[in-house]
Amino acid sequence: MSDNTLTIGQLARRTGVTVRTLRYYDKIDLLKPTDYKEGGHRLYSQKDLLRLQQIQSLKFIGFSLKEIVDVLDSHDIEGQQLIDSITFKKRELMAELEKIQQTIDQLDHMQTIISGYGKIDVTLFCFMIHSILFEEENLHEQSKVKDSIHNFRSTERAQLDKEYFSLFMDLKKLVANGVNPKSDEALAFIKQLAALSDKTLSMLGAEQIHLANQLDEPNILHPFTEEERAFLERAYADMSKDV
Structure with a gap:
């Protein structure tokens, strides 16, 4: 296990996201752990941490989880879409x-x-x-x-x-x-x-x-x-x- 790898509990404490939420994100393929250790325990990389921070940012301005999946998969977003979401929020x-x-x-x-x-x-x-x-x-x-x-x-x-x-x-x-x-x-x-x-x-x-x-x-x-x-x-x- 890399020194930079985080367990689900460590990731939860670091980001303020509950373990239950992280498990749900895994279930809907929004945030999949990079690896699993013995016993099926999730391990998250620094890249996973970055993705979670992006998820939190987009949630903050009112994006739904489905919209977040689409945005992160496309890597780009229309400026007007951001403005509309911010205005609604x-x-x-x-x-x-x-x-x-x-x-x-x-x-x-x-x-x-x-x-x-x-x-x-x-x-x-x-x-x-x-x-x-x-x-x-x-x-x-x-x-x-x-x-x-x-x-x-x-x-x-x-x-x-x-x-x-x-x-x-x-x-x-x-x-x-x-x-x-x-x-x-x-x-x-x-x-x-x-x-x-x-x-x-x-x-x-x-x-x-x-x-x-x-x-x-x-x-x-x-x-x-x-x-x-x-x-x-x-x-x-x-x-x-x-x-």
């Missing part, structure tokens, strides 16, 4: 970058909403995450508009969601503490929630409300227990009597 990466930035924006939004709390109700937090993801997926175009209520990157939307989150946390505390839905404390809470709801509706245009109502799939998660829902219904009913 760039578009793919830009789309991935946009998706990553969207996720970062969503995480920033969540962090803003929950900041300042020692303990947070898991059900409420999961509801918030699901709502954000659901809304951006179904109202994607509206979420890009700078002044849209659906734009999670706006300060106004962050403040609105933070107010809702704070009130929902308060509701859970009221119910947990056994507060009477007809009490002054409950009445003050329900008036705050109603005012916030009115504020939200005023920020939504008629077209946006209609669009939201037309969504095929509602957010099936709910942040409240049956007891909390009953508290809301009784508190709203009691407030309505006073109006």
Whole structure:
């Protein structure tokens, strides 16, 4: 065995390609080992190493394995083919970058909403995450508009969601503490929630409300227990009597 010969494990470590991938390349005749040692173990030459580096380079700009076989066998490639492949790869990466930035924006939004709390109700937090993801997926175009209520990157939307989150946390505390839905404390809470709801509706245009109502799939998660829902219904009913 030549001193310059590499085993499959050595070639894998040197190039960052997995042993499994190298075996697959051998199977499809993309990269055949120069020799085999006793027991059938693959041995790769420096020429094989060079070919693997070429394979990695062409994969990097988006060539399929079949295209790579054809290119390496012909030894030449049209310049326009390279430009087209590079352009396509760039578009793919830009789309991935946009998706990553969207996720970062969503995480920033969540962090803003929950900041300042020692303990947070898991059900409420999961509801918030699901709502954000659901809304951006179904109202994607509206979420890009700078002044849209659906734009999670706006300060106004962050403040609105933070107010809702704070009130929902308060509701859970009221119910947990056994507060009477007809009490002054409950009445003050329900008036705050109603005012916030009115504020939200005023920020939504008629077209946006209609669009939201037309969504095929509602957010099936709910942040409240049956007891909390009953508290809301009784508190709203009691407030309505006073109006």
